[in-house]
Amino acid sequence: MIRNLAKKNKEDYEWLDVLAPTPEELHEIAQKYDLHEESVNDCLQPGHLPKYERFRGYTFIIVRVYFPIKDQEADTVQELTNKVAIFISDKYIITIHRNEWAPLVAISEEYVNSGECKKPTHVLTEIVKAGLHSFEAPGNKITQHIEFYEEQVFLKDRNVSFLKGLYFIKRKIDVIKRLLILTHEIVDKIDNKDTSDAYTRECRDMYIKQQSLYDSLLEQATQLMNIYFNISSQRTNETMRVLTIFSVFFMPLTFIVGVYGMNFKFMPELEHKWGYPGVMILMAVVILVVYVWFKRKKWM
Incomplete structure (x- = not known):
């Protein structure tokens, strides 16, 4: 499905959002906007990690947003996140994704239609911010889970389901941490000395917040697993x-x-x-x- 979230006759740029495209649709878009074959191939790979790459005439970006298929035992990039491929130039921005992601429509209605986003780069900043924001709720949920498991470790007997649950939490944090590390380059390119403004700085602040949160969660989960095994060893x-x-x-x-x-x-x-x-x-x-x-x- 192809939809226009910002029409060129209304704005100075065009925003084309493509949901679950067929190979024919992608080929047509690539020809129309002169997109490089390599970036289109990357766009088709469901498990591709975040990247920032410049081509002649446009920039190609991949961001991953938290979008779990099965949240409880999800521990891979594809199970935990949804890929959003972005082609951006001075005249257009194209977003391509396989699963519906509501923030894109929200950005269009709140920022584009109101006239606040006057350039494609501003739209990109809002998309990256929304992607980073998507990791906030799972971070809070993981914090609650870790607190629950801490109580189980110190106050109750060990069991197999506890260790399994703690393992999946640690794997989930590892995956999100890896995605945030790779997203750092995108944030750096958006918020540099030439393009920095209030919106890009807010994007960087959000990135730092999420990175700090998951650094702390990873440390807590690792310490909790070590404590669990130490207590198990002590009981033995x-x-x-x-x-x-x-x-x-x-x-x-x-x-x-x-x-x-x-x-x-x-x-x-x-x-x-x-x-x-x-x-x-x-x-x-x-x-x-x-x-x-x-x-x-x-x-x-």
Whole structure:
């Protein structure tokens, strides 16, 4: 579907928005606006990462916006984000995407139709800002999830679903962090010493905000996983310590029982009247000695 979000007879530029284009539509647009074959091929790749590239007569930009297909266990670029390819020059801006993204229409109605966006570069700035803003809500949601998992780590028992959920959160943060790093070049090109204004500075501020948020989230998630494994290791060590204490108590008793369980004819105390009670008393004394020894060593 092709729609005009800014008509040239009304503005000094044209904004063509293309939703889920067919190869024929793309070929027609490429011919009409003299788009390079390489940028058109990049536009067709669903998993392409953010980029900023200049061609003769126009600039080609790819931004990725948060648009999860299945949010709970999504952990790849394609599952978490939607790609928006942008061709921009002084006379036009073309946005191409496969899934509907409401902010584009909102930008057209709020900024273009009101006459606030007087140049394609301003439209581009608003699109990049909207893309960065799309990561704010998931960042807040991930923060809530991390707080929940922190409570599970410190106050409740471990379980498999907890570790799985924490893994997907960390993967999600990693993917978004990588996309933000690649988006840095786009923000730098938009907001430089020649083009900087209030709108581009706001775009950079939003980028810095999102980058700081996900830096913090990644650090928290990594620390939480390390704490989880440390606590798991501590619980395992505690269990092993208890089992070791029990084994130390029973080792001398097993030795005594083993000695008196040997089938030799001539053995001391076998015919003695107090032989059995004596062995039981000996076992009790051994247990008491081991207990006192452990207490003095502060192992119990």
